Amino acid sequence: MECGDLFNPDCPTRLVLDRIADKWTVMLLVLLSQGPMRFSALRRATGISQKVLAQTLKRLERDGFASRAVFPTVPVTVEYAITPLGADLAQTLEGLRLWSERHIGAVLAAQRHYDARDDQAA
Amino acid sequence: MECGDLFNPDCPTRLVLDRIADKWTVMLLVLLSQGPMRFSALRRATGISQKVLAQTLKRLERDGFASRAVFPTVPVTVEYAITPLGADLAQTLEGLRLWSERHIGAVLAAQRHYDARDDQAA
DNA sequence: AATGTAGGTTACCTTGGGAAACCATCTAGT
DNA sequence: ACTAGATGGTTTCCCAAGGTAACCTACATT
Numbered sequence: 001m002e003c004g005d006l007f008n009p010d011c012p013t014r015l016v017l018d019r020i021a022d023k024w025t026v027m028l029l030v031l032l033s034q035g036p037m038r039f040s041a042l043r044r045a046t047g048i049s050q051k052v053l054a055q056t057l058k059r060l061e062r063d064g065f066a067s068r069a070v071f072p073t074v075p076v077t078v079e080y081a082i083t084p085l086g087a088d089l090a091q092t093l094e095g096l097r098l099w100s101e102r103h104i105g106a107v108l109a110a111q112r113h114y115d116a117r118d119d120q121a122a
Numbered sequence: 123m124e125c126g127d128l129f130n131p132d133c134p135t136r137l138v139l140d141r142i143a144d145k146w147t148v149m150l151l152v153l154l155s156q157g158p159m160r161f162s163a164l165r166r167a168t169g170i171s172q173k174v175l176a177q178t179l180k181r182l183e184r185d186g187f188a189s190r191a192v193f194p195t196v197p198v199t200v201e202y203a204i205t206p207l208g209a210d211l212a213q214t215l216e217g218l219r220l221w222s223e224r225h226i227g228a229v230l231a232a233q234r235h236y237d238a239r240d241d242q243a244a
Numbered sequence: 245a246a247t248g249t250a251g252g253t254t255a256c257c258t259t260g261g262g263a264a265a266c267c268a269t270c271t272a273g274t
Numbered sequence: 275a276c277t278a279g280a281t282g283g284t285t286t287c288c289c290a291a292g293g294t295a296a297c298c299t300a301c302a303t304t
Contacts, residue, residue: 004223006149009169014145016222016229021145023136024261027128039282047131049262054283064232074270075281085228092217097128099214100138106207107138110186161251171293176252196301197250 019063024048024056026093029082032066033090036081065089141185146170146178148215151204154188155212158203187211 006013019025027046031037037045043053057080060066065086071077082090127133141147149168153159159167165175179202182188187208193199204212 004226006219006223007153007167012230013222013226016226017148017218018145019229020218020222021143021148023140023143026139026143031129040280043282045129049264050283051263051285052261055261062233062236063229064236070282073281075279076269078282085225085232088225089221092221095214095217096139096142099211100135100142101128103207103210104135104138107141107185108134110207111184114184114186162249165251171295172252173254173294174292177292192251195250197248198252198300200251 019059020089020093022056024052025060026096028056028060029065029086029090029093030097032080032082033087033094036079039078039080042080060086141181142211142215144178146174147182148218150178150182151187151208151212151215152219154202154204155209155216158191158201161200161202164202182208 004013005011006017008014020029024046027048028042031042031045039053039057042048042057043050046053048056057066057068060080061068064083067081067083069079069081071079128135128139130136142151146168149170150164153164153167161175161179164170164179165172168175170178179188179190182202183190186205189203189205191201191203193201
């Protein structure tokens with residue numbers, strides 16, 4: 001049942017959107033697309049909690065977006081790298097990052113305007 | 123403090139990503155970019171719950187992505203339309219929708235592969 | 245009077261994220 | 275020998291966000 005229709009609630013395409021339309025997923029994929037990174041480097045770069053970072057990386061690996069490599073150094077080194085599929089997605093997500101950085105001013109202005117109007121009503 | 127650096131945890135750009143990297147936001151903006159829609163039409167098209175739909179639409183309005191118009195018909199008609207800012211964002215998100223629909227097969231295949239490997243280990 | 249429709253709000257419960265502690269393994273320092 | 279420190283997690287607990295279902299207002303039909 002691979003209907004390919006995002007707007008059918010029973011379509012598996014929705015599952016894909018559920019996964020990739022997530023702030024941590026976006027941030028990790030954009031980071032990994034710049035080069036492989038280790039667990040603690042990802043943690044420091046994003047500020048994500050250890051638990052959720054581990055969960056999110058597991059999902060990225062399961063979905064075929066990232067690969068996990070363990071090097072028996074001491075202490076152990078675990079490196080996460082992006083896959084071709086993940087790189088393809090990251091390119092799409094990069095547009096989202098650029099949009100955020102470019103339009104944040106407009107969004108904050110809209111919020112101030114909305115909140116001011118709200119105060120009048122109250 | 124509009125630093126414009128997505129990877130700084132204290133940067134307001136993160137707030138923007140938090141809002142737009144959300145599955146309901148993506149779906150609603152893509153829908154609204156095709157034309158204005160009423161509350162219940164959005165509800166039927168997405169399957170989102172009434173409570174969360176109302177919340178998400180309020181946020182979209184506050185962030186300047188959508189506008190709300192009330193028509194005093196009976197019963198009352200409330201129409202949501204996309205704004206220029208929202209349309210700009212929706213164009214970026216449309217890429218995400220297309221990606222989901224085009225690569226769902228690869229993702230499902232990766233999941234099957236991962237799960238099969240997992241079964242062996244167990 | 246009862247029912248239906250549109251657009252919500254409210255109460256309640258369950259799920260998921262965040263903070264902090266713990267753990268295994270090895271090395272370096274004293 | 276003992277302690278501290280780094281890495282990559284897992285576990286525990288708590289709180290906020292999401293889902294379900296019931297209710298509400300206003301009017302119109304039957």
